[in-house]
Amino acid sequence: MQDESYKTKKVISIGAVSEITGLSERQIRYYEERKLVFPERTKKGTRKYSFQDVERLMDIINQMEDGVQTFEIRQELLRKEKEKEMTDRSVRDQMIRGQLNAVFGIAKPRRYPR
Structure with a gap:
């Protein structure tokens, strides 16, 4: 990095x-x-x-x-930041579930509506 x-x-x-x-x-x-x-x-x-x-x-x-217009640029910037935040959260959740499954063998995959 x-x-x-x-x-x-x-x-x-x-x-x-x-x-x-x-x-x-x-x-x-x-x-x-x-x-x-x-x-x-x-x-x-x-x-x-x-x-x-x-x-x-x-x-x-x-x-x-x-x-x-600058307003439109700002809206697109906010949308991209929100997408990144959601992706980061999803990756973090998957990592936690993987760790729980590796340690305890209990984590089941969650299904998210699309």
Whole structure:
């Protein structure tokens, strides 16, 4: 997972993000206000972004060029987060059932409605 750690580490200043993406600092702050990117703040209040944030901003730019509104982008982001949460929960539940079955031989597979 080392690949993920460098992508999610918040180390890039808003000025560098502006240079990389071609967006103005004001545009970047706007996307933060619209809850599309989530920079961390230093003790002095400086925004710090990750490579993942830069990728998301580039995706936002492409979607905006295709006529997608920020509200729609946010809804899609929430949908993807919910899907990931459900998948993570399902995997965790399967692992627990497997462990119970291995230790006690009692866990029966649950059937989930589709």
